[in-house]
Amino acid sequence: MNSTTMNGTVTAPADWRDFLALCKPRVLTLVVFTGLCGLLAAPVSIHPVIGFTAILCITLGAAAAGALNQWYEADLDAKMKRTANRPLPAGRMDRQSALHFGVGLGTFSVLLMGLAVNVLSAAILTASILFYVLIYTVWLKRRTPQNIVIGGAAGAFPPLIGWAAATNQIDLLPVLLFAIVFLWTPPHFWALSLFVRTDYANAGVPMLPVVAGTRTTRNQVLLYTLPMAAAAVAPWPLGMTGAIYGIAAVVLSGVFLLLSARVCFNNETDQAKMKPERQLFAYSIVYLFVLFGALVADRMVLA
Ligand code: HEM
């Protein structure tokens, strides 16, 4: 079967690499890692096969959400340098295949989670897929610069899903983990959006720097970092973790605050020179990996 671009050009058929790209594999690594840490931090021992199945379902569900996101916004992706070479805008895959792949994979992941793990984790997985696809991608992304604050909640669900898979309930610690990722998303994304804002402006996406300017965006980056740091440290004084996590959270969040402050006090408007913004974006990813890793290390020591 041949693929057709949006302007009708026939190209080669999609191969597995295109289907993999449709899943946003690099972002998936962190989404799945936070889910795995949610599962491992739970105070119960889960059968390894059930645990593996739960992580597989989170991976497949998030991959499906990425595919449906790309199915819906092929027109936008075609307008941005960063995304123009994705399988749909580049004409390596037809939209129908992406839709079938996304719906099939999403349905499979939820059913498997419900049947093999538990209904609670399947329900939260469903909510996160729907949140990312319907609330973020379809509804908010093209309408409001608050798109990533509200829609970003989708990416905060995996630790809750992991915990629910292990315990079949929701407790305060996974709610705090949700809050950490929820409050982390604005500095993570707005740091990046500052140095790629012309891409979003050209594509007509109302991201914060495009709509409200770089000053407001920089202020908002610091504004969200403060409660994020508080949520990250909170499990320690609340007695839910020990010092391994606590010290890691204090140090990691301290560095995050410093880098956010540098972004906030930067007045550079030339995208090519926005070094603090690039550093904060890169650090945001390291931050979440190490913070969640420290949580698991801490809980293993406590156990
Ligand atoms: C609405 C919320 C979010 C938005 C708008 C957003 C946006 C982006 C964008 C545009 C990139 C850069 C390029 C790319 O597509 O790879 C990126 C990179 C990344 N994001 Fe996010 N992100 C969000 C939430 C998350 C969440 C919740 C996670 C994981 C917990 C995450 C993990 C990552 C990672 C690991 C990368 C680096 C990927 C790479 O190296 O290419 N993001 N994000």
Ligand SMILES: CC(C)=CCC/C(C)=C/CC/C(C)=C/COP(=O)(O)OP(=O)(O)O
């Ligand atoms: C468990 C589960 C279903 C989780 C799904 C949540 C998920 C995939 C979160 C990642 C968020 C993300 C990649 C946003 C990218 O924004 P964008 O789509 O605006 O980025 P783009 O411009 O690169 O397409």
